[in-house]
Amino acid sequence: MPARKVDIVFCLDTSDSMQPCIDSVRKNIGRLIDQLKDAKFEWRLDFVAHNMPGEHVYSVQSLNGNTCDLLYGGDPEGRFFTTDVERFKQALERQDVEGDEDMLCALDFALDMPFGPANTTQRVVVLISDEPFETNEPEAFKEAKEKVDAIMEKIRARHITFLAVMPVRDGGVIDKLSMIDRADIIPVEEDDQGLQNVDMADLLSQLGKTISVNTMQSAGEEPYQRALFHQDKWRKTSSFEHIGDKK
Numbered sequence: 296m297p298a299r300k301v302d303i304v305f306c307l308d309t310s311d312s313m314q315p316c317i318d319s320v321r322k323n324i325g326r327l328i329d330q331l332k333d334a335k336f337e338w339r340l341d342f343v344a345h346n347m348p349g350e351h352v353y354s355v356q357s358l359n360g361n362t363c364d365l366l367y368g369g370d371p372e373g374r375f376f377t378t379d380v381e382r383f384k385q386a387l388e389r390q391d392v393e394g395d396e397d398m399l400c401a402l403d404f405a406l407d408m409p410f411g412p413a414n415t416t417q418r419v420v421v422l423i424s425d426e427p428f429e430t431n432e433p434e435a436f437k438e439a440k441e442k443v444d445a446i447m448e449k450i451r452a453r454h455i456t457f458l459a460v461m462p463v464r465d466g467g468v469i470d471k472l473s474m475i476d477r478a479d480i481i482p483v484e485e486d487d488q489g490l491q492n493v494d495m496a497d498l499l500s501q502l503g504k505t506i507s508v509n510t511m512q513s514a515g516e517e518p519y520q521r522a523l524f525h526q527d528k529w530r531k532t533s534s535f536e537h538i539g540d541k542k
Contacts, residue, residue, distance in 0.1 A: 302410045458478070460483060
């Protein structure tokens with residue numbers, strides 16, 4: 296039997312160019328919820344909104360505030376997820392859109408979220424960005440390549456369905472992630488248009504249908520490594536500064 300519960304985390308790039316996309320997700324999230332209701336799912340929502348407003352400073356927010364503090368600062372139970380769509384929309388509206396992005400690290404935050412039990416809950420991470428995982432910075436490109444295998448293993452161990460809307464580079468990180476059993480990648484052009492040509496209403500509606508027809512294994516969660524980027528050790532500031540741990 297398919298799981299009748301689903302936890303969905305949107306991993307959202309909130310760098311400078313993403314404001315229209317964030318607005319569209321907020322405006323059209325009801326399309327997704329309608330699909331889940333039609334399939335009689337019990338659903339919960341949260342997000343990881345991330346950007347880099349300054350050098351070596353990483354801002355990562357979720358529904359209830361600073362994700363790093365909430366996720367790695369103690370017992371995260373009860374600190375994440377909501378069934379209140381308006382609350383979800385309002386929290387998204389409060390997000391600052393600025394700076395650059397660090398997609399792979401943001402995905403790691405999303406994968407560490409306290410999802411419901413793997414044997415009763417579909418766990419879904421939806422990553423949306425107008426940039427690929429690999430930036431043009433040599434160190435960032437190298438790190439993305441080094442971390443992708445560990446990211447893939449975490450997705451597998453936690454039984455997470457991974458959905459991504461982003462540019463794809465041949466032979467890059469997203470090519471590897473597309474090999475995961477429960478992965479679905481929607482490629483977009485890597486150009487000045489970004490995600491402007493993506494119909495977010497249709498995308499969210501299709502996402503709901505995909506989740507609704509998915510079946511899942513009844514196996515429980517396997518051991519996995521949290522905080523692959525050592526974000527549980529980052530210095531807590533108004534955002535999070537990771538001194539000595541280059542990103």
